[in-house]
Amino acid sequence: MARQKVVLSNSAVPLQEEAAQVFTGLDVDFVTVDAPTEDDLLRVAGDADAIIALAEPLSRRVIEGLPRCRSITRFGIGLDGVDIDAATEQGIWVTNVPDSNYREVAVHAITLALSASRRILLLNQAMHQTGSASLALAVGTRRPDDQTFGLLGIGRIGRRVATMAAAIGYCVQAFDPAVSAADARALGVAPVSFDELVGTSDILSLHVPLIDSTRHIISREVIARMPAGAVLVNVSRGGLVDEEALAAAIASDHLAGAGIDARLGEPAPMPDCHPLRGLDRVILTPHSAHYSVESLAETKAKALEDVARVLRGERPVYAVNEPAGLGEAA
Numbered sequence: 001m002a003r004q005k006v007v008l009s010n011s012a013v014p015l016q017e018e019a020a021q022v023f024t025g026l027d028v029d030f031v032t033v034d035a036p037t038e039d040d041l042l043r044v045a046g047d048a049d050a051i052i053a054l055a056e057p058l059s060r061r062v063i064e065g066l067p068r069c070r071s072i073t074r075f076g077i078g079l080d081g082v083d084i085d086a087a088t089e090q091g092i093w094v095t096n097v098p099d100s101n102y103r104e105v106a107v108h109a110i111t112l113a114l115s116a117s118r119r120i121l122l123l124n125q126a127m128h129q130t131g132s133a134s135l136a137l138a139v140g141t142r143r144p145d146d147q148t149f150g151l152l153g154i155g156r157i158g159r160r161v162a163t164m165a166a167a168i169g170y171c172v173q174a175f176d177p178a179v180s181a182a183d184a185r186a187l188g189v190a191p192v193s194f195d196e197l198v199g200t201s202d203i204l205s206l207h208v209p210l211i212d213s214t215r216h217i218i219s220r221e222v223i224a225r226m227p228a229g230a231v232l233v234n235v236s237r238g239g240l241v242d243e244e245a246l247a248a249a250i251a252s253d254h255l256a257g258a259g260i261d262a263r264l265g266e267p268a269p270m271p272d273c274h275p276l277r278g279l280d281r282v283i284l285t286p287h288s289a290h291y292s293v294e295s296l297a298e299t300k301a302k303a304l305e306d307v308a309r310v311l312r313g314e315r316p317v318y319a320v321n322e323p324a325g326l327g328e329a330a
Helices: 016-022 038-045 084-089 102-117 120-130 156-168 181-186 194-200 220-225 243-251 293-311
Strands: 004-008 028-032 050-053 071-074 093-095 148-152 171-175 203-206 230-234 255-260 282-284
Touching: 004 293, 016 028, 016 293, 050 293, 071 293, 084 093, 093 293, 102 120, 102 156, 102 203, 102 230, 102 255, 102 282, 148 156, 148 194, 156 171, 156 203, 171 194, 194 220, 220 243, 243 255
Parallel strands: 004 028, 004 050, 050 071, 071 093, 148 171, 148 203, 203 230, 230 255, 255 282
Antiparallel strands: none
16 A cells, blocks of 8 residues: 555644554654645645644635545534535545543533633632722622523533533523434423523523534624523634624623633634623633543544544544445445
């Protein structure tokens, strides 16, 4: 077999050492580059047999320019940067790692929800600045037993959040058209419509992918229908939320605050003029919800092992498609 080339298209996560171990016995060149644009990807990965990507744009244009490629692996869960249909048509496996960090993301969502709803950021700032804090800063704080925790989406992460929120004392409800009412109730979650979820959730936590139907699903109109004093948590994708409308709702005191781990424009730094920067009731984290020492190691291993399987002619464990001409034979 001819020597094969695997390209990691983002140097933010070093994989060289792990790749050397996983690809033992395979004749592989493992190359790490930074290819943030379509043109960059075509230039550095046009002869790749496999690509491992973080958030790079694996569009139809790019995929059709990868004549040797047999595998595209998303280093993480989200697949919004990969044109799966194009990959399928080109006979390319698409894989991700859906189960290595869902526990971390769920913990992060709960942490943001509690921190925002209990005014932890405001109280902490006052204590650091003056050595004391007026309870006036905590006005509006309520006990979880009297609040409703709403989930937009109850996939693997949403279900974990639901269990944790219920254990804290919240009444948990969710909207997810892909989950039956009976299955939701079996999870201890009240199934509700989207309108009811938005209109009655004291905390609204987002757990859906970014696709055409969910882009700006939390629009200015939706935010206006949220209960006064509610908190929004986003650990999914920035494109789900109209960020200008969210900032305005917090500045006007319609919403009590927000916990934001995912935003538009990632991974570039937030500009000074970003509407959420500087709001003292908005907790911002840098898309770090997925991270722990354990989750990073697990994601590395699972991503690389699936690449190795494809290079050996085997079916990957975490396939999200059935490539044309390959799915049945693999």
